[in-house]
Amino acid sequence: MALRRPAGLLVAPLVAVLLGSVPTIPAPLAEPVPRPWPAGGPSSAEAIEALSIVTPVPGTLGTDPSRAAIGRRLFTDTRLSRGGDRACITCHDITTNGASAAARDLATDGTPVPRNTPTVFNAALSFRLGWAGDILSLRDQDEKALTEPEFLGGSWPRILAVIRADPALAGPFRAAYGREVDREAVIDAISQFERSLLTPDSRFDRWLRGDAHAITESERAGYDLFRGIGCAACHQGVNVGANLFEKVGIFVAIPNKSGEVLRVPSLRNVAVTAPYFDDGSVATLPEAVRMMARAQLGREMTPAQVAAIVAFLGTLTGSYDGRPLTAPEAPAAPGEGRRP
The missing domain is CATH 1.10.760.10 (Cytochrome c-like domain)
Incomplete structure (x- = not known):
């Protein structure tokens, strides 16, 4: 449009x-x-x-249920971010529309990000991601989201240390991937979950x-x-x-x-x-x-x-988890980004 x-x-x-x-x-x-x-x-x-x-x-893209279940937990885990205060769901609210009501959400330093946050729902059906279309896959997007300051600003040593120290995550990773958690498995788990974020019906x-x-x-x-x-x-x-x-x-x-x-x-x-x-x-x-x-x-x-x-x-x-998507609450002030 x-x-x-x-x-x-x-x-x-x-x-x-x-x-x-x-x-x-x-x-x-x-x-x-x-x-x-x-x-x-x-x-x-x-x-x-x-x-x-x-x-x-x-209704499905054939995701692995056990891996997607891990990805769902990581999607909401603030411990993976630089400040321990935000997660993917901070800007991609899957309880409403998969995004936020802000014109531009806030980066880790509190400044507005360059572009409006697209919804994560049905992103797996897009041939490219991001407004510029310069992100080739969900896996590329997930690594950017985890590590770049614009998003979560985490680091791989910290991310892996957090997961390995949590039996509730480390155990499921071993069961689902047949090995200790590593960077590739983390990215795959989140991507598997995002592939399940479809809104049929x-x-x-x-x-x-x-x-x-x-x-x-x-x-x-x-x-x-x-x-x-x-x-x-x-x-x-x-x-x-x-x-x-x-x-x-x-x-x-x-x-x-x-x-x-x-x-x-x-x-x-x-x-x-x-x-x-x-x-x-x-x-x-x-x-x-x-x-x-x-x-x-x-x-x-x-x-x-x-x-x-x-x-x-x-x-x-469409609907997710059996309920139609809804608009999120508006930000506190016009133009103010969503804060964690």
């Missing part, structure tokens, strides 16, 4: 288009909102068309699977509009995005961002992951939709059209 497929097949042609020369004056979007889908669930042909754009979130996914009553007529119209004006060119696949790169500000310049190339974010659970954009500068989903339509598609949308797409995006909220 990440599907495990060979990235080059999709990224190369779209990036070529997105980085090309384009007009800079947005065109008004014609009324009315496009026709809704027929009453009830999609027909066979419609289902095939819909599933070629968005596919449901899987969104209302839209239920509709894709044939539940005629999972979404409303207006939400279907919003999906039709989402496809019709071009949002789905970049936001598609199992993660409704997160599988290609895009130039920022194609039609209209965005202050301090135009010309930058970022990984297209996933729209899964987007209704509960405010604030938006890599700097967390937009507080509401309607404003984010309006800005993306103008800057990336050259479209001026009416309030009714914005509302239609927002209604559709609301159907993408």
